[in-house]
Amino acid sequence: MSKRVTIRQLPTGVAGLDELLGGGIPEFSFNLIAGTPGSGKTTMAHQIMFSLANPHRRALFFTVLGEPPLKMLRYQQQFPHFDIDKINTSIKFVNLSGDLLDGEFDRVLARIVEEVEIFSPSLVFVDSFRSMVQPVRDFRDDSAWGLQHFIQALGVQMTSWQATTFLIGEYPAQEENSSPVFTVADGIVWMSQHVHRDAMVRKLQVVKMRGQAQRPGLHTFRITDEGVEVFPRVILKDDGSQKKQLPSNQRLTMGVPLLDKMMGGGLPVGYSLLVVGPSGSGKSELSTEFLAAGVRLGESGVIAAFEKSPSQLLDSRLQKLIESGKVSVIDTRALDLSIDEIMHDLVSLIKRTKAKRVVIDSLSAFELALASIFQENFRESLYRLTSVLTNMGVTVLMTAELEDRYTDLRFSSYSNAFLTDAILMLRYVELGGQFKRVISVVKVxxxxxSKEIRFFDIANDGITIGKALTNYHGILSGEPTLRDESDPKTPA
Structure with missing residues (x-):
């Protein structure tokens, strides 16, 4: 053959799914939508069907061992993709459960073929088969073999139609390696849901999609009032092509002049900065200064609040920045999100607002949501998060709460400090019977x-950095008093 066959890709109408599939569903392909009960298989199938069906591309939907069409449509009509005007015109439902009462699988297959020949659909859906290779209690003893043979024959038949076909079923995980249906299928989409303690996250995997490069790995999806929405997992490229070319000498002000000087002229553009310290040490105030400095220069910002919802952001200066529209907030709802959804929301908001500065407050809550609830690899998640944002040319400030143990110099839990480009440490010291705040630049x-450790204070108008301490040994050893070079009365 001198010319390649061009395979048309059909858009699914499911947000984020086409990106995973490599552009859409290949026309005339045979696809399997499989997964655990309640994972959203039927909802996604209906969303695809109603999105694609029209008078010139009709759809035929068979229910075999699943729920009857009237019950199914009662719930599916709650979603906006449902269009009642398409029923019995562009879309036809056929219930075959009655034909299976006596276990005559050959007759059911013949009925399916007959309906396809009469209606001439461009889309065919067959839903659903429970426990594909397990015996059906109400059938004869040889029903397990009959059901398996029926599924295989149906799969082969579906591949021969001039239609894009979908088989929806609840398959056990081990079936993927043994059933001939998985071999015959051109595309396989696997859906699942994972529950840990009181939280649940749904995952989707494109196991197979012939003729096009699908996105590998597990990806988060959510079923909302709008239907199924997929959040493709961000894949970092190794060739560096994703990295924006940034001026090597361009720096951003932190909003505190003396701090800029301590950092060597400010924070370089496209860097990730980790601000660590105990509770109340000033991490959130420094984040507000960072965002406010950008607003004064005409730069928009984004804050991802893991610890507080937007209504709980009590800092008056930050509230004014948000109300002005210069700073946008993502309510991460930490107990309900995965890294895929967090990245999707962040990247979308950054692109929409053209933000230059991003604050993540805080990594401690982010770590709790991912590592504790969803048991994801926190270090890998943090690496993806910082790499994707900095590759976009965004400068990121992240906060993390650490217990101030004085003798234990740690910059983050799980040894994540090496993933960031710069680190600021905020600490308490005891001086003259009072706790004083100190700040130091660990790395840029x-x-x-600067290598100095300096006092700083927080007032209504912002952060003020004072003079340096002279007794560095005291900070590390936990001595009760320290000497401030600006106060000669302080004991050495």
Whole structure:
């Protein structure tokens, strides 16, 4: 053959799914939508069907061992993709459960073929088969073999029709490696839901899609009032093509002049900064200064609040920035999200607002949501998060709460400090019977930053950095008093 066959890709109408499939569903392909009960198989099938069906592309939907059409449509009509005007015109439902009462699978297959020949659909859906290779209690003893043979014959038949076909079923995980249906299918989409403690997350995997490069791995999806929405997992490229070319000498002000000087001239554009310290040490105030400094320069910002919802952001300065529209907030609902959804929301908001500065407050709550509830690899998730954002040219400030143990110099739990480009440490010291705040620059890559430890204070108008401490040993050893070089009365 001198010319390649062009396979048309059909848009699914499911947000994010086409990206995973490699552009859409290949026309005239035979696809399997499989997964656990309640994972959303039928809802996604209906969303695809109603999105694609029209007078010139009719759809035929068979229910075999699943719920009857009237019951199914009663619930599916709650979604906006449902269009009652398409029923019995562009879309036809056929219930075959009655034909299976005596276990005559050959007769059921003949009925399906007959309906397809009469209606001439461009789309065919067969839903659903429970426990595909398990014996059906109400059937004869040889029903297990008859059901398996029926499924195989149906799969082969569906591949021969000039229609895009979908087989929806509840398959056990081990069936993927043994059933001939998985071999015959051109595309396989696997849906599942994972429950841990009081939280649940749904995952989707494109196991197979012939003729096009699908997105590998597990991806989060959610069933909302709008239907199924998929959040494709971000894949980092190794060739560096995704990284924006940024000016090597361009820096952003932190909003505190002396802090900029301590960091060697400010925070380099496209860097990720980790601000660590105990509770109340000033991490959120420093984040507000960072965002406010950008607003003064005409730069929009985004804050992802893991610890507080937007209604709980009590900082008056931050509230004013948000109300002005210069700073946008993502309510991460930490107990309900995965890294895929977090990244989707963040990237979408950053692109929409053209944000230059992003604050993540805080990594401690982010870690709790991912590592504790969904048991995801927190270090891998944090690496993806920071890499994707900085590759977009965004400068990221992240906060993390650490217990101040004085003798234990840690910059983050799970040894994540190496993933960031810069680190600021906020601490308490005891001086004259009072706790004082101190700040130090731990690292700023490729910068000649200050090594001093300085006092700082928080007032209504922002952060003020004072003079340096002279007794560094005291900070590390936990001595009860320290000397401030600005106060000669302080004991050495």
């Amino acid at each position: 890559r490729a910068s000649n930053h």
